[in-house]
Amino acid sequence: MFSNKYRIIQFLRFCTVGLGNTAVDFTAFFLLNLAGVPYLLAQVLSYSAGVVNSYFFNRKWTFRVARKANLQEAASFIVVNGFSLLVSSSLLAVLHDVNHLNLWFCKVAATGAGIIVNFIGSRLWVFAESQKTRGELS
Numbered sequence: 001m002f003s004n005k006y007r008i009i010q011f012l013r014f015c016t017v018g019l020g021n022t023a024v025d026f027t028a029f030f031l032l033n034l035a036g037v038p039y040l041l042a043q044v045l046s047y048s049a050g051v052v053n054s055y056f057f058n059r060k061w062t063f064r065v066a067r068k069a070n071l072q073e074a075a076s077f078i079v080v081n082g083f084s085l086l087v088s089s090s091l092l093a094v095l096h097d098v099n100h101l102n103l104w105f106c107k108v109a110a111t112g113a114g115i116i117v118n119f120i121g122s123r124l125w126v127f128a129e130s131q132k133t134r135g136e137l138s
Contacts, residue, residue, distance in 0.1 A: 013062040014119050020057075021050030022111060029107065039103070043092060047085050047114075054081070063127035073126060080121035088114035 028046035033039055055077050059065045065073075088110040095106040 010062060010123070011119065014058060014122070015115070017054060017057040017062055018115055018118075021054050024050045024053070025111070026107065033103075039096070040089060040093065043089050043110075044085065047081075047088070051078075051081050058122060059127065063122065065127050076126045077122070080118060080126055083121065084114040084118040087117050 025046045028049045029039075029042050032042035032045060037045070055074070059069065059073075091113050092106050092110040095101045095109055096103055
């Protein structure tokens with residue numbers, strides 16, 4: 001995954017964008033949770049809050065896609081994020097409901113798993129064409 005400087009910088013940019021999205025996600029999640037929204041519904045809503053921002057910043061800054069956005073790319077992005085949401089929500093439920101661990105710990109672990117799934121899916125599928133044509137990061 002980190003075979004050269006370009007990929008390391010790319011992953012760091014992905015994580016930077018993710019920090020902003022995670023701040024929105026965590027804030028919305030715990031506000032919704034405090035308001036009495038069931039935690040799995042809060043997870044879906046809070047995760048969704050960062051998806052649009054993530055698409056634009058990762059497309060433009062992280063993966064440097066020059067071509068015009070299209071429906072297939074957007075649909076692929078939604079599929080990757082949907083799968084990431086499924087993984088993170090499932091892990092959240094298992095850790096919290098089955099193992100009765102602290103909700104904060106569960107949310108952090110679930111978010112980490114989601115980041116890995118999302119980066120791999122974004123790099124290898126959603127924005128893959130730009131990866132083949134770019135040799136270095138400018």
